[in-house]
Amino acid sequence: MTRVTIIGAGVIGAAIAYELSLINGLDITLIDEKQPASGSTGAALGVLMAIISHKTKGRGWKLRQLSLERYTTLIPELEELTGKKIPVNHQGILMLRFPDDPRERWEKLQKFRHDHGYPLEIWDKKSY
Structure with missing residues (x-):
């Protein structure tokens, strides 16, 4: 052993x-x-920030991607193992984008996340 x-x-x-x-x-x-x-x-805070990371290549991204995938199976696995419900919030993250942070940068990330099965919404005044 x-x-x-x-x-x-x-x-x-x-x-x-x-x-x-x-x-x-x-x-x-x-x-x-x-x-x-x-x-x-x-x-x-207990927030999975990988979704809003702008890094989309390399070992760091691969690790984040694997972690996100594992999280979806880990919670049910632990609930079954312990017999207890684990509180999880799937409501998302609201992050403010400041004027000096180009919208195009977020639109590029939005497409990348969507292509990998993760929703990322960009809100603006027109969204309301």
């Missing part, structure tokens, strides 16, 4: 521990100086 120690029981450490627990032959220990999720994770 291979022993694995993960330091930090925030969302990243806990997610790594969970994913590794799905692999046979690993003895996993998760260590934190405080209660799980009591650091940055406990204070975080």
